[in-house]
Amino acid sequence: MNPAGHASPDAAGTLSGTLPSWLAPQATDPALLGQLRNGNGRCRLVVLDDDPTGMQTLYGIPVVLQWQQGEIRAALQQDWPAVYILTNSRSMDAATAAATVRDVMRRLVTAAQELGLQLRVVSRSDSTLRGHYPLETDVMAEELSDVHPVAGTLLVPAFIEGGRVTHGGVHYLIENGTPVPVGQTEYARDPAFPYRASSLPDWVEEKTGGRVPAAQVPVLPLHLLREGGPTAVAAWLQRLPVPFVAAADAVCQGDLEAIALGARLAEAAGVNVLFRTAASMVRALAGLEDCGPLPPARLTSARSRAGGLCVVGSFVSRSSEQLTQLLALPDVHATELDVGRILGGETAAEVTRVAAELNAQLGQGRHVVLYTSRQLHTGHSADRSLDIGRQVSTALTDAVRQLKVEPGFLIAKGGITSHNVALHGLNVHVAQVLGQALAGVPVWTLGPETPFPGLPYIVFPGNVGGPSSLVELFAALQAQRQATPDAP
Template sequence: MNVGPQADPVASIAVLADDLTSAGDGAAPFRRAGHRAKVLLSPDSGAAFGTAAPALAGVVAVDLGSRLLDEPTAVITTARAAGAFAAADLLVKTVDSTLRGHVAAEVRAAHAASGRPAVVVAPAFPAEGRTTVQGVQYVHGVPVHETAFARDPAHPVRCSDLARLLPEADHLEPDRFGKLPELIERGGTFVCSAATDADLDHLVLSVPQTGDVLWVGSPGLAAALARLHSRTPAAALPGLPGARRPLVVAGSANPATRRQLNRLRERVDVAAAAVDGDAAAAVHALRSASAPVLVVHTPDGRRTAASDSLTADLAHAVRALVTGGPVDGLVLTGGETAVAVLEALRSEGIDLIDEPEPGVARGILLGPSRVPVLIKAGGFGDEGTLDRLCRLLMDGGSAA
């Protein structure tokens, strides 16, 4: 999509995320727009912090892991990151498009530490049905606190109204975006509604100097900023070999992921094993399988093990299957699952290649096991998403 005259090119872009899938989501649109990009697993990965951090060319997206922290610790972590990357040409703080996590506290912490006089908050992600209308966040037309995200086991969403989350903010509908230049000059926090990608494009074009503000949003806003700040010439997209033995790892309890898992398991070329307190049994079953596509997942019904234990068991199974064979490519769904797997594989993150679908990051692991990987948030996609991503991993290549 062409959003009109291009802004001055930016050399450094920092994306601060509260979990790994959000880091990938935030960096992927910039990669697609021609920037080099890395997604780092933790604030200390690859010397993410330090005096040299803002000078790094391209995109550095950092998983702060703050969604899993208590709020005071999340505030400290977010402020530290925003201060470390305050000199970046473009500074983006991602938030979940369903408002999970410590949204208000992290926005305030990032704003205070960023050195930017103003913060623009726009959590809409229209490609996935997440819209902001009159300051209220919706998922496919339903206020987010009335959806399945209200029953999220780790971060249940209780409020859809951004005016209640950020009472200090001014609220703007798209027909008032033209007032942003004078408002930003005064400073403050501005919550911006958006129901379409065109609204988000209108928003970023309404800010004369995008580096003057802290941008807060989901992949929808990142994509709008990336369309404005495309890089010429574009950094090359490397080709990928097709995976001969892909492994799909499903740790998310989100109903969307479970539907995708059910569809994938209907394929005749798939062998699946559940992990519920016995990772070794799942590893043995998958190593013995003749099917080319392997799937390891948490149980479908009642679980005998705790959630943290199940995630650790999944990661252990993946490490055994990757380092000891036969797996040569990964599809990971669920942010906590993806972090646990990367840590088990001693990976610092991923060298980002592209975004084959909204909310999906594709890259190569940074670490001893340089295998291709696709990472998807648990709540994203339709029933065929895992099936498509698995086929893409097997096809290799790079996105057009």
């Protein structure tokens, strides 16, 4: 199945099909990956993620959702390839996002100092350029200033598995085998995080309100990192005036690995880089190989005899396309959460109705799709639009919190939805990233603090997959349940 819906990653970790020559395959270098894995044992790679879908390329790492009771310190005590801290700040207004990131950073710095560890911190955000930039990287750099001073920020939004690439400083989304400048896609019209520019230097100028002019945002070109490798990348970074904001071309995983090792070499020379990236760059920084998708047997409950549950909250057009196909499957019970009732003050009654329906249908062994009505409600401002999204997501979460029946499998569609379902609906403190259900679709294992310990939790991003990706995954899980003894 192709992760972008049209162009497929090949074995070299790039994209193939009817594409420009600059997207030609470039193999990854196993020796380079080995150098990335064999880093300083007293250094921790820590990723602050503004959305729960950002573990899209990883496995064998913890993701911390609650950090008030020493969870960060406990995660740092083990030498994981990376530690994810989920801020979910993309769902917040700017002031709340800044306060949340500052709180996490202060706890992180304190824990690292107490444990005698160094930090390598990454800001993981959206591959289609939505989110609180430059607010988050500004706060992170400020909080690191006394312990790990940052020379500058490097923007690497390429997400290879999802068909997002950068070339000539322009960020693209691969659609129908054609690179489309991201400023021309629906994501640039996001009501909370709109923008116009596809060129990363122009985007920086736009998002900083002119504080950082485009002319002062250098771009690491593809030819330099491919011809010169990590050494050339390190030299390029060391030549930049401090403090800098820069961007990097990347069209395949091998490009990202060269950037990662180059940054490591620059760090050894005293140039500490704060990355603002998508998920593929984190896999490179952690030195992890591609492990491929997990088999359906790893994605279902070993205990439950109930039906599976898919919760769909995302309103992007791709999610709605996928939902339409999902609801057309036989033997699937559709449960619609009425957004109009939620916004009209009838939240409690609507949640009670939905929760009762979920428990009844799952308990009878039926597979259920819980989804929000598809009319998009936006506010008069970006903050009001975010607030509407929170209201709707909270209602979904409240319905999940009233589950009395463990689902045979569990999918959450959309970033804000999957975070709130995990944190508030399932009381997740720390989960483990098991791998991917599909390219770009992470799977967590729920911890002992949750009502369903060990249950795989599939976090399906709103903007990932082709029109049939969700229905194909759901159908595979249905088939797995039918083939499992004593399962429905």
